[in-house]
Amino acid sequence: MNEKTIVHIKNLNHYFGGKSLRSQVLSDINLEIKAGEVIIMTGPSGSGKSTLLTLIGGLRSVQEGSLKVLGWELYGASDEKLVQVRRHIGFIFQSHNLLEFLTARQNVQMALELHNEPDRIAKAKAEAMLHAVKLGNRINYYPSDLSGGQKQRVAIARALVSQPKLVLADEPTAALDSKSGRDVVDLMQQLAKEQGCAILMVTHDNRILDVADRTIYMEDGKLFKEVVL
Ligand SMILES: Nc1ncnc2c1ncn2[C@@H]1O[C@H](COP(=O)(O)OP(=O)(O)O)[C@@H](O)[C@H]1O
Ligand SMILES: [Mg+2]
Numbered sequence: 001m002n003e004k005t006i007v008h009i010k011n012l013n014h015y016f017g018g019k020s021l022r023s024q025v026l027s028d029i030n031l032e033i034k035a036g037e038v039i040i041m042t043g044p045s046g047s048g049k050s051t052l053l054t055l056i057g058g059l060r061s062v063q064e065g066s067l068k069v070l071g072w073e074l075y076g077a078s079d080e081k082l083v084q085v086r087r088h089i090g091f092i093f094q095s096h097n098l099l100e101f102l103t104a105r106q107n108v109q110m111a112l113e114l115h116n117e118p119d120r121i122a123k124a125k126a127e128a129m130l131h132a133v134k135l136g137n138r139i140n141y142y143p144s145d146l147s148g149g150q151k152q153r154v155a156i157a158r159a160l161v162s163q164p165k166l167v168l169a170d171e172p173t174a175a176l177d178s179k180s181g182r183d184v185v186d187l188m189q190q191l192a193k194e195q196g197c198a199i200l201m202v203t204h205d206n207r208i209l210d211v212a213d214r215t216i217y218m219e220d221g222k223l224f225k226e227v228v229l
Helices: 049-056 079-086 104-110 119-132 148-160 178-195 206-211
Strands: 005-016 023-034 038-042 064-069 089-092 166-170 198-202 214-219 222-225
Touching: 005 049, 005 198, 023 049, 023 198, 023 222, 038 206, 049 064, 049 166, 049 198, 089 148, 104 119, 104 148, 119 148, 148 166, 148 178, 166 178, 178 198, 178 206
Parallel strands: 038 198, 038 214, 089 166, 166 198
Antiparallel strands: 005 023, 005 064, 214 222
16 A cells, blocks of 8 residues: 555445344445545445445444555454544545535635634635635525525535545535536536546436546445456
8 A cells, every 4th residue: 555545445345233133234345545536336226335434434433354545454453543534634525524514615714613623714715615616696595595506516525624534425416416416526527637646436417427537336235356347
């Protein structure tokens, strides 16, 4: 694993349920993600894509195998360590998960709160990122006054404002029409290339596969390297 490797997964297994109800949802996953790479993961519903994303993101504990993120081994990692790892990752989910009682700027700025930025600088960074996602004229709007595509762009700004080395996106365009979906993905790709961060994105959206440097395919808990787009 050299410094260009952001994620390194070896022989990862995962199970849900205990005793007789135990079922394997991930089987012998191996994957390496390099800095700046955009990887798209497809595959049927229930195949284990979200489970893998949450494991990489330190949102659940690794049960078997090795999962290294940004040089940290997550197998056997303490809760404190997982929290620390999460700070270096940007998350984008299908639904934007914005806080309704905060403005666009406040939602984005929140992502910087764990990073001990002085308020003034955090505010400036949040505003700059909202400009970057073309929401410079919506900075003080509440989520309820934004369209679906605009809310998802706020979520992207929030995920990228702390300049993470890794962004995990779980069906980020699922709730959007095709034009907004395209815009959102183009923006993610552009900002990622500018910041040199890697993106792992789950999507069923065939129209956006071209942003990927590489696509991978999950079926029944197994990961396949896809040969043809
Ligand atoms: N918290 C959970 N407890 C038990 N089973 C779960 C849990 N989360 C997901 N599963 C099961 O694990 C499998 C994979 O789910 P998931 O990772 O969400 O798939 P995908 O994102 O590809 O649709 C499914 O069979 C799902 O029902
Ligand atoms: Mg899922």
